[in-house]
Amino acid sequence: QLQLQESGPGLVKPSETLSLTCTVSGGSISSSSHYWGWIRQPPGKGLEWIGSIYISGSTYYNPSLKSRVTISVDTSKNQFSLKLSSVTAADTAVYYCAKPGNYYVVFDSWGQGTLVTVSS
Amino acid sequence: DIVLTQSPVTLSLSPGERATLSCGASQTVSSSYLAWYQQKPGLAPRLLIYDASSRATGIPDRFSGSGSGTDFTLTISRLEPEDFAVYYCQQYDRSPYTFGQGTKLEIK
Numbered sequence: 202q203l204q205l206q207e208s209g210p211g212l213v214k215p216s217e218t219l220s221l222t223c224t225v226s227g228g229s230i231s232s233s234s235h236y237w238g239w240i241r242q243p244p245g246k247g248l249e250w251i252g253s254i255y256i257s258g259s260t261y262y263n264p265s266l267k268s269r270v271t272i273s274v275d276t277s278k279n280q281f282s283l284k285l286s287s288v289t290a291a292d293t294a295v296y297y298c299a300k301p302g303n304y305y306v307v308f309d310s311w312g313q314g315t316l317v318t319v320s321s
Numbered sequence: 322d323i324v325l326t327q328s329p330v331t332l333s334l335s336p337g338e339r340a341t342l343s344c345g346a347s348q349t350v351s352s353s354y355l356a357w358y359q360q361k362p363g364l365a366p367r368l369l370i371y372d373a374s375s376r377a378t379g380i381p382d383r384f385s386g387s388g389s390g391t392d393f394t395l396t397i398s399r400l401e402p403e404d405f406a407v408y409y410c411q412q413y414d415r416s417p418y419t420f421g422q423g424t425k426l427e428i429k
Contacts, residue, residue: 246422247409247420247421247422247423248358248366248409248411248420249420250411250417250418250419250420261416263416263417263418264416264417265417297365297366299365302368302371302377302378303371303372304354304371304413306411306413306418307356307368307371307411307413308366308368309368309377309378311365311366311367312365313364313365314365
């Protein structure tokens, strides 16, 4: 059974870059899905799609975050990653990595999520 | 951006009752590209419905979705104790792929 696990620092200083990695286990990242995505959820609030990556490396970002987001994939490590630059307190959230099913932004498998707090 | 407005914000019902949750879109959602998720405290969301009315793998048939255009509904025919959670709708017609603010289904 496919499993996703986010990892990275839980605390990031304002103006710095948030970096998270999603490790896929139970299957090859290349064959399990062609797309992979990141979604976030501020504490007590709703969900926000951050962006998605095609296994070839093509990326699709939320326009509201596009200038600060980079998503990449490393098939040799069965991982994909998120970088969000120039963070502020508004970027404090639980960050989820996820795999879509029938459509590239409809997610049927999720990691457990990791809380990232932006604070000095 | 397509704004999704869910109603009610909170729904208080008892096990065994029928739940009807609504999701209204600020623009037409083409081809019924709308999904529903369930989220329990401390857990990741779980996909319930996609294409407005198709159940995801393993989802009980007490969950059903309907609607088109700008008005969509998630119905839980007979509530089980494990159904009390927050429900989100999501449109995937056009980027940015937005979610509603959620409906909290609580035990009365």
